[in-house]
Amino acid sequence: MNKTIADIAELAGVAKSTVSRFLNGGSVSKATRQKIEQVIKEYHYVPNTFAQSLKARKTNIIGTVVPRLDSFATSQTLMGIDDELRNANFQMLISNTSQDMKREIEAIYDFARQKVSGIILLAAKISDAHLKAAEDTKIPILLVGQQHPNLYSLIHDDYNAGMTMGRHVYEQGHRQIAYLGVTEEDIAVGVQRKAGFKKSLENTPCQVRYYETSFKMTDAVNAAARILDEFTPSIIVCATDNIALGVMKAAYLKNIAIPSTLSVTGFGGYDVTEIIHPTLTTIRFFYKEAGKVAAHHMIRLVREEHIDKITKMSYELLERGSVDKRPNPSL
Template sequence: MSRYLNGGSVSLQTKKKIEQIIQEQNYIPNTFAQSLKAKKTNMIGAIVPRLDSYATSQTLMGMDEELRSQQYHLLISNTNQEQEREIEAIYDFARQKVSGVILLAAEVTDAHLKAIKEVCIPVILVGQKHTELHSIIHDDFKAGYLIGQHVLAKGHQHIAYLGVTEKDVAVGVKRKGGFQKAVAHKDAHITYYETGFKMKDAMKTASHLLTSSSPSVIVCATDNIALGVMKAAYAQGINMPTQLSITGFGGYDTSEIVHPTLTTVGYSYFKAGTLSAAQVIKLVEETDVNRCITLDVKLIERESVDNR
C-alpha cells in the first residue's frame, strides 16, 4: 500500500485490491506525513503575530543569530494576529519541508494542535505555555507582582489596571494575576479595564477612562499600551507623573526615550529567540530538551511613577 500511495509501480491486481480497501475503509491518506518522508531542509519556520512589535523583532533577531551559527536559515510568516493564518502557516511550512517551527501565538487552540500533529514537525512555542508543546516563556506572573509591589511602595491607592483579553494567557492572565497577588488585602482602590494591543486602541480606552475617573496611576499590560495612555493623557493636558503615573511591561527601546521615561518590566526577548532556535534544532536532531524554560524578568524603575 505504501508504494501505491506514494506513486510507485504496482500490479493491476494489487491496485484494484488497494482501491477496494480504501473505498471500504473510507481511508484518507495523510498527505503531510507522506510529503515529509522526503529529505528535510536546513530551514526553520517562525510564525509571528505581527512584525511591528519590539518583542517580536527582538525575538526574531535572536532566532536568526542562533540559526545562522548552526547553518540553518529562518523563514518568517506574519499572520497579522489572525488565528486562521497561523494554522495555514503551519501547513505551508510543512509543504516547504522546513525542519522545525517556532510559534509565537497569543492562544493555542485545538486547531493549532491538530495541525502540529498532522505535519509531524518539531514545534517550539514561545511566550505561552501549553502542556502538549515544548515552550519558552517569560515569568509574567512575577512581572505583574513586581509592578504591583512598586506602585504600592510609591504610595498609590487609586489604581487603574489596563489589561488585555484573557485569551492571551501570558499577558491577559499571568501578568494580571501577579499584580492582583501583590495588591491583595492592601488598602487600595483598584479598577480593571480591558483594551487591545494596538496603541490607538489604548488611546481610545484611556481617553474614556481619564474622563470618567481620576486614578493616580495606570498600570498598563504592555509598554505599547502605556505609550497610548501617555498620548491620551497629554491630549487632556494631564501632567505626568505629577498628576498621573504610568507603568508598562516589556522594556521596549521607546520606553527610554519618551518623557517621562517609562517605569516598566524588562523581558529577555532576544534570549527567548536564541533559546527557541537552539531548542528546535535539538528537537530536529531528536535530542532531549526541557519541556518548558522560564526566563526571568526585572523591574526597571524610571521617571513615570511619582510618589503619593
C-alpha cells in the same frame, strides 16, 4: 483523516499523476496548479511520506510563524532566532499571519509541505486546530510567549513580573489604581500578567479598577480617556509598553501632568521607553535572548535531543521617571 493523493486529484478534477508531479516540483499549468493548491489548503493536505522523508533527510530550515511584524517584541525575538540559527548553519523562513488564527494554522501546513525541520510558533492563543496541525505534520514545534501542556514552550515570567510591578506600585504609595490590560484570550499578557499584579495587592487598602483595550496604541488612547473621565487614579498600570504610550498621549491631550498628577507604567522594556519624557517605568523582558534560546532549543529538538518541556525567561524592573512616589499614603 489526512487526504491521499487520489483524494486531492479527485477534488481538484485532475489526474493522480498530475498531483504527484506538482508535489514533486514538476511542471503543471498555472490553472492546474491553482486548483491543486486550493484543495491542498482547504483540506490541510500533508503527504503521508513527509514524516519518513524528514527523518531520512533533514533540512536546515526552521519555519517561524509570527502574528505581526510591526511589534518590538516580535522583531527582537526574530533577531535572536536568526542570529542563533545562522551560527548553527540553519536558515529561517518567516510567515506573518497578521493576527489571523486561520492563517496561523495554514502556515503550519504550508511549512510542512516545504519540508522545514521545525517550527517556532509565536501565537497569542493555542486552539485545537493548532494541536491537530502539530499532530498531522509530525514536525517539532516550539511555542514562544505562551504555554501549552502538549507543546514545548518558552515563556516570559509574566505572573511574577506582574507581582513585581504590583509591589513596586504599592511601595511608591499608590492606592487609587487603574489596570489597563488586554483580552484574556491571550493567556500570557491578558491572564498571567494581570493575575500576578492582582495577587500582589491582595489584603491591601488599594482601590483597583480593571479595564481592557487592544494591543494598539490608538485604542489605548481612547480607553485611557474613558478611564480618566470616570475615575481619578494616581497611577495607570498598563499591560504593555504600547498601551502605556497610549495612556501618556491621552494624559497629554487632557493636560494631565506625568508623573506629578498621574503615574504610568508598562511591561516590555521597548527601546522607545528610554527616550520619551518622562522615561517609562516598565518591566523589561529579554526578547532577543528569548529568540536565541528558542532557536537553540529548536535545533536540539530537530536533532532529537532532550529539552525541558517549559523554559521560563527572566525579567527586570526598570524604575524610571513616569512614576511619582506618593508621600504618606493612606493605610
